[in-house]
Structure formats: structure tokens, C-alpha cells
Amino acid sequence: MIQRMIGLAAVAGLMTGCAAMQSTKMKQAVSANVTEKVDSKYTGPKRRVGVVDFDNKTAYGQNRLGGAAADILITELVKTGKFVVVERDKLNKLMDEQKLGMTGAIDSTTAAQMGKVLGLNAIVTGAISNFGVNTTGSDYLITQTKRQVAQATVDIRVVDAETGQVLYADSGKGEAKSGSGSFLGMGTKGGYNEGLEGEALRAAVSQLVENITSQINKKPWSCRVAEVEGPTVYIDAGSESGMENGQKLMVFKLGREIKSPTTGLVIGRTEEKLGELVLEEVMDSMSKGRMKGAARAPSSGDLARMAN
Structure with a gap:
């Protein structure tokens, strides 16, 4: 009887020690489909560009994704050092005052109004045509795993602010993955990783910036x-x-x-x-x-x- 009690105590101590040494591994990867490059020699001063909130055509994320995609594009355009990007709130205020559509298509009249009032050379708008997050995982006695994959497709259009002509249209696809695992962990798998949304959108948008820059700079400043x-x-x-x-x-x-x-x-x-x-x-x-x-x-x- 005494030997049995000693054995149980040893097992309990071993389990406690293992639980105390619980470890979790996280990894995240981002990938993007490469778009065809459009070359154009950059000349002249910085172009003045406006970015309108993207239209979210998916059932995911409501209005959050459209604003997030626009913010990512603004950041990437500014990083090129070739643009003066007008603040979104100025664009939104003008569009609200003129009773213009806040997202989606920009017709020639709207583009001309925005170009004249804000001194824009070009307007960039677009839509999120596809977005989804797939979560898989397992939850066993001593191991737990989770894998999330976010995929995004972003369509963009560059509009001449003087004529309303569409200078360039393209689509970008991006994917972001994250995985986690624990051994002898206490509790359940972690919740939804919201950071994947931004990573997938950034992967989709970033690959389009070089072509956007080339197309806008084709026209004289x-x-x-x-x-x-x-x-x-x-x-x-x-x-x-x-x-x-x-x-x-x-x-x-x-x-x-x-x-x-x-x-x-x-x-x-x-x-x-x-x-x-x-x-x-x-x-x-x-x-x-x-x-x-x-x-x-x-x-x-x-x-x-x-x-x-």
C-alpha cells in the first residue's frame, strides 16, 4: 500500500513538472501572387494623389476592411517618396459635402471635382472582391494545435483626376498564415488572430504599388x-x-x-x-x-x- 502511494505521488510530481514547463510555438507566413510589372520612367516633382476608401464586396469585416486597405495603400505610396498623399478625412469631407459616393466607382465628373478642389493628379480607389479566413486545429489530451489562413483579393483602379479616365486597373492576391501549438497546455486553443486580416491585405496591396507608381508618372506632372x-x-x-x-x-x-x-x-x-x-x-x-x-x-x- 505504501509503495503504491509513493508511486502515485511520483507520477503526480512528474505531471506537475511537465505542466510547469508548458511551451507554445507560434509562426506566421505571408505570401502574395506576383503581378506583371509595368515600367515607366519617373520624372518631375512628387505627384499629388488621393486614396478613397475601398469598397468591401465581401460579407466579411463589414466596413472595416475597406478602410484598412486604403490605409495600407496610403502607407505604401508615401514610403516610395514619390507622392504627396492627401489625407483621407479631407477626401471624405469633400465627397460628403458634394454628395458624392464614398466608395466604389469614381466617374469623370467626380474625379474632375476632386482634382480641381484638392489639386490632385490622380485618384486611387478599388474594392476587396474576396476575403476569407480558414481555421483548423486539434485539441487532444496533451497537445493542442491551431492553424489559420487568411486570403484576400484586392482590385484597384487609378483614375486621372483631370479627365476621369481610368489609367490603370489590376488585382492583387495575398495570403497570411499563422500556426500555434502547445504541449501539455492547460486550457483550449487561442482565439482568432485579427492581425492576419491586415497581413493578407498588405500582401495583396503592396505588390500593386510599383505599377500604380509607374502609371501615375506616365503623365506629366x-x-x-x-x-x-x-x-x-x-x-x-x-x-x-x-x-x-x-x-x-x-x-x-x-x-x-x-x-x-x-x-x-x-x-x-x-x-x-x-x-x-x-x-x-x-x-x-x-x-x-x-x-x-x-x-x-x-x-x-x-x-x-x-x-x-
């Missing part, structure tokens, strides 16, 4: 005349866009829209060259200068491009 006071002309581009004192720009007055006779889509606008603007003072987000040899004075909303 431009900015807008913000204000005119006598001989002084203010533009909505400053040092953050790469402007410098003494820089020369050509100013144009935009006229009527030019539409394709086949599709009816706006393909451009008529332009009247007003003359050369020489910058005299450059600030963070704006600059001022004087016109040189102008036929007539420019006005707010006129277009300015780098002089050849």
Missing part, C-alpha cells in the same frame, strides 16, 4: 493655380512636392472637355497657354511667383506644368 493677387500667383505645390525658388512653370487655362466619338468618355480638355510662371518663394505646401510675358492673367483653377 501638374499643379493648380490656387490664388492670384495682382501680379503674384500662388500655386498648390511647395517644397514637399519638390518645388524650388527660381523654378519655371508654364500656366494653361483649361477649356471644354474633349470626348471620344466612339465611347463618349472624356479623353482630355482644350488648353490655352497663358505664359511662364517663375517661382520666387517656396513654402511647405504652396509657392508664389510672377508671370513672365503672359498674354493675360491666370485665375484660380488654371493648370501649371514644368517648363521645358
Whole structure:
């Protein structure tokens, strides 16, 4: 009897020691489908871009995923050092005031309004067309395992803020995985890993940034005349866009829209060259200068491009 009690005590001590040495292993992997590269040489100052909240077409995550995808894209665009990205709340406020759609399709009229008011070169929008998380695992007496896989498909469109034309459209797919396991663990498997959502979206969005950059930079850089006071002309581009004192720009007055006779889509606008603007003072987000040899004075909303 005494020997039996000693044996039970030894087993209990062994189990207690094992439980105290409980270990858990975690691992996470991210992968993305590679998209076809579109090459375009970058020229000129930083482009001014707006990113609209993505439309979530899935039954997953409600409105959370659309905002998350837009935030990820904004971060990745800023990291390139080639863009000035307008804050989302400014875009949302403008769209709300103008009673424009908050997500989804951006038509030519909407793009032109946003481009003129906020001085945008391009607008990036899109949709999350597929998203899902698959969880598998096992829960045995001495071992527990869990594996989660999140998959996302993101569709993006780059829209010319002057004409409303779609410059580029593409899809990116991303996947994020996490796994955990425990030996002689006390309790059940861990809960849902929300970080997988962001990782899968980031994997899908990040691969598109290089092509977005190339497509936006195909078109010559431009900015807008913000204000005119006598001989002084203010533009909505400053040092953050790469402007410098003494820089020369050509100013144009935009006229009527030019539409394709086949599709009816706006393909451009008529332009009247007003003359050369020489910058005299450059600030963070704006600059001022004087016109040189102008036929007539420019006005707010006129277009300015780098002089050849």
C-alpha cells in the first residue's frame, strides 16, 4: 500500500513538472501572387494623389476592411517618396459635402471635382472582391494545435483626376498564415488572430504599388493655380512636392472637355497657354511667383506644368 502511494505521488510530481514547463510555438507566413510589372520612367516633382476608401464586396469585416486597405495603400505610396498623399478625412469631407459616393466607382465628373478642389493628379480607389479566413486545429489530451489562413483579393483602379479616365486597373492576391501549438497546455486553443486580416491585405496591396507608381508618372506632372493677387500667383505645390525658388512653370487655362466619338468618355480638355510662371518663394505646401510675358492673367483653377 505504501509503495503504491509513493508511486502515485511520483507520477503526480512528474505531471506537475511537465505542466510547469508548458511551451507554445507560434509562426506566421505571408505570401502574395506576383503581378506583371509595368515600367515607366519617373520624372518631375512628387505627384499629388488621393486614396478613397475601398469598397468591401465581401460579407466579411463589414466596413472595416475597406478602410484598412486604403490605409495600407496610403502607407505604401508615401514610403516610395514619390507622392504627396492627401489625407483621407479631407477626401471624405469633400465627397460628403458634394454628395458624392464614398466608395466604389469614381466617374469623370467626380474625379474632375476632386482634382480641381484638392489639386490632385490622380485618384486611387478599388474594392476587396474576396476575403476569407480558414481555421483548423486539434485539441487532444496533451497537445493542442491551431492553424489559420487568411486570403484576400484586392482590385484597384487609378483614375486621372483631370479627365476621369481610368489609367490603370489590376488585382492583387495575398495570403497570411499563422500556426500555434502547445504541449501539455492547460486550457483550449487561442482565439482568432485579427492581425492576419491586415497581413493578407498588405500582401495583396503592396505588390500593386510599383505599377500604380509607374502609371501615375506616365503623365506629366501638374499643379493648380490656387490664388492670384495682382501680379503674384500662388500655386498648390511647395517644397514637399519638390518645388524650388527660381523654378519655371508654364500656366494653361483649361477649356471644354474633349470626348471620344466612339465611347463618349472624356479623353482630355482644350488648353490655352497663358505664359511662364517663375517661382520666387517656396513654402511647405504652396509657392508664389510672377508671370513672365503672359498674354493675360491666370485665375484660380488654371493648370501649371514644368517648363521645358
